[in-house]
Amino acid sequence: MSSPLPKRLILIAALAAAALLLALASLLTGPTRFGSGEIAAILAGGGDPVLRAVLLELRLPRALLGLLVGGMLGLGGAVLQGYLRNPLAEPSVLGTSNVAALGAVIALYFGLAQAHPLALPLLAVAGALLGLAPLLLLARRAESPLSLILAGIAVGTLGGAGISLALNLAPNPFAAMEIMSWLMGSLEDRSFEHFWLALPCIAIGATLLLWNARALDALTLGEDAARTLGVDLRALRWRLLAGVAIGVGGAVAVSGAIGFVGLIVPHLLRPLTDRSPSALLLPSALGGAALLSAADIAVRLIPTADSELRLGVLTSLLGVPVFLYHLVRERRLW
Template sequence: MRGGTKGWLWPALIAAVLIGAVLSIGVGSAAIPPARAFAALLGRGDPVERAILVELRLPRAMLGLAIGAILGLSGAALQGYLRNPLAEPSVLGASNGAALGAVVAIYFGLASSSAALLPLLAIAGALVALALLSLLAGRSESALTLILAGVAVSTLAGAGISLALNLSPNPFAAMEITNWLLGSLEDRAFSHVLLALPPIALGAALLAWDARAFDALTLGEDGAAALGVDLARTRLRVLLGIGIGVGGAVAVSGAIGFVGLIVPHLVRPLTDRSPSAILWPSAAAGAALLLLADVAVRVIPTTNELKLGVVTAFLGVPVFLVFLMRERRLW
């Protein structure tokens, strides 16, 4: 292995990401031959085809790449930090908190008044959820305490979402909230890319900061502290990274589950199993998985386009069960 991973892993991941990106740009309801698509991307050719590729499919591909990467990275970081193979952003309440913030923006009509309010409230919702998590967990550095507090926060945020659906002023508002909660990259533009990329990049940087600390935490809190890890600062960076990164992703895509849970399990057998070796491969694998899932929602024949969150759930459950049966003796 090189750098804790098998030598062919990174070439395979890069190829998967490139294939996913090419398919995401090239596949859709409007069939555009490769030569004309290439010309359109260079600013030539038919203006309608150029608009489809550059204004609709390219931003969708960029968002799939970025959102899949942060979800995969978040799942790997949390599994390393909590030493729990079932950890993902929803475990700490970040996903539901971000979803609740976005639902508030939709419910009160704030999203239609300003495009920036939806991502801002989603990030705020995730950070408020994580602040409540820290308050409930107190000074304890125990992973179990954080998980139990996260379950409580996630349940509370989920109850808030249900309340918004129950009290929605009309069926159309409830439908809009429900469609958003199912997760999708449909009809996204470069404005969404500009809104999502800064928080995703900041969140990814914060999560990658503590890669070595995650390795030290495999020895337990006391062992990591003995090696010089500042547990309080590590927790703060992890929580901020999850809140900002996942909040920015959820704000433009809606709720997309299972990516952060499944991807580290796909990558882990191809590494030395140390948390630091899993982080960036999980980001690349998450990007490839979400790109390919987004292509699937376009090619599966249905009356209405499938929602991305539905496809990732159907893909994630069987894959997770297979890897759980294979890997259960190795944890």
């Protein structure tokens, strides 16, 4: 009988390979076709300037962002499901996605996004961080995960109300359409400016979340047992909240609102692990990267009238039936 470690390594290696292959496929997906000779010339530093710009300035940052954003959403979902001990938990349960989206909507509403391309992602990150403050304030007196869920509902509801208000008071239909388009999520027309903005946020967030893997395992025994094992629940909560807010805030800042990745990926991969939270974190990050990269390829291949299908729309359409199927199949194993 094989030990659990090789199985876990095989799973991680397979997911990493899938994410890498899908990222490479993303580079080659689109109306502009590349031959092997043209790709070799571009990688050597030459080639046609137009083709070089398409490959390195448009498709490469999009492929990299697909890996980063998907990985952060998958990791955030696995961490929150482990900490809150709730299989329905995902980053939006703490309101992070809503307040980050509200920051971006403010940039669109007041025309700041047109004034400078980085205004939208910067305000989205700022919104996520500001949303962390009332969350900690509302939940500071209690260590129960239920208090965080209730505080997250309050923060998320406030962010959603702000978005609805901006749509209701939009100065013209074009502003409302721009806001709605961004809220549906997409990686189209992203540049390396967006990549370098999201990278530090996602790196810091992912580090904070992965650092607490063993503490999440201890929590499966109950809060009292975790304290006995030396887990500082208050410090753990601060680190997890900060990690989710910073990481998911950076992801939402460049991609818009993309749902179901953080919910579905841990459910799909949990049966392939020993079901402990720590064993699920890295596979969920890699699985999220692979899933979002595949979805981003699909939106470019599905024929539409004018623009490509929005990424958030596709993940929701795919996520609901997959989640319902997995919920029925695994209902006794939570």
